[in-house]
């Protein structure tokens with residue numbers, strides 16, 4: 001019998017999803033002793049907009065997540081500065097992570113996993129884990145001590161997200177609403193309804209002005225209501241490597257490995273896909289293939305990095321110049337033919353020849369994001 005001692009650092013989203021995925025895919029002739037360490041005193045959720053597509057949530061069959069879905073949407077609306085709309089028709093949800101993550105942690109423990117709460121793993125301990133355990137899984141988020149200690153040549157980009165939890169708002173929508181408008185921030189701001197509350201936030205640019213711009217965004221979109229909570233947290237993306245350590249037995253998953261989609265900053269889906277690949281590698285006895293399988297998966301596609309740099313650098317006028325070739329409403333997703341808008345992107349590229357590679361990278365990044373990022 002193959003017996004494995006597996007240590008997971010972090011009992012948040014990536015930690016519990018990976019634990020459950022490992023338990024679900026464990027071969028009958030194997031024994032896994034899985035211990036997850038969480039520095040908080042209870043199974044914990046970090047800050048999140050909590051948007052996730054049905055397509056990707058339903059991939060994760062190790063847990064029945066549906067009762068933690070707070071609201072159902074037809075898809076996502078992505079608004080451009082000139083008011084043009086990218087409509088991605090694809091059922092999606094806001095999920096209540098405050099109950100979802102603890103419920104997953106409970107199932108993980110019921111199935112034989114150990115969760116040590118209030119245990120902050122130190123760099124010294126990690127070196128011991130890497131020596132003594134069969135596998136060490138870094139699920140400890142964007143600032144990962146596992147990555148810094150055991151896979152120091154892995155690099156992850158980090159961006160701060162800020163968000164209000166709003167109560168009593170009269171804003172309603174059947175869609176998750178994203179807005180690219182440089183008056184508020186260089187990437188995008190969002191309004192995600194969530195039952196009685198609403199997640200309203202933006203990707204931060206500079207601490208001095210971010211909250212003021214979020215206030216201006218809330219006022220312009222007539223969100224109303226009152227702010228019940230105000231939070232900020234970093235997001236890890238564009239990871240360069242997800243495996244290492246002295247025995248190549250250290251695997252990074254979720255934001256620890258920079259798996260979040262750089263363009264949409266959707267990390268729940270990337271975590272689900274990353275955990276699935278990780279558990280498959282372990283079950284198949286092919287742990288050595290983990291880095292290669294992740295780095296060649298569409299969640300880590302090279303177009304994302306170029307696309308997000310380009311989007312960040314453009315002002316509203318530039319974006320309007322490129323989007324003038326598009327119809328007022330660009331419909332993608334369920335039932336819409338693939339490649340329908342390629343000609344419009346080519347026209348924009350031909351009119352701005354030096355920007356053609358950037359526009360094509362955005363086209364590719366958005367097409368992949370539709371399927372693999374939220």
Ligand SMILES: Cc1cc2nc3c(=O)[nH]c(=O)nc-3n(C[C@H](O)[C@H](O)[C@H](O)COP(=O)(O)OP(=O)(O)OC[C@H]3O[C@@H](n4cnc5c(N)ncnc54)[C@H](O)[C@@H]3O)c2cc1C
Nearest residue numbers: 010012013014039049050051121140141161254255267268
């Ligand atoms: C403002 C904002 C909005 C977002 N919106 C969305 C969205 O709508 N949809 C989406 O898909 N994604 C979204 N994301 C991204 C998503 O939240 C993250 O990708 C996801 O939470 C990453 O999960 P993780 O478990 O890898 O890391 P984390 O959530 O950071 O969890 C890491 C865990 O490890 C623990 N830990 C850290 N160090 C140690 C240690 N040394 N010892 C023990 N435990 C440790 C922490 O306490 C934590 O519980 C958003 C992120 C932000 C900041």
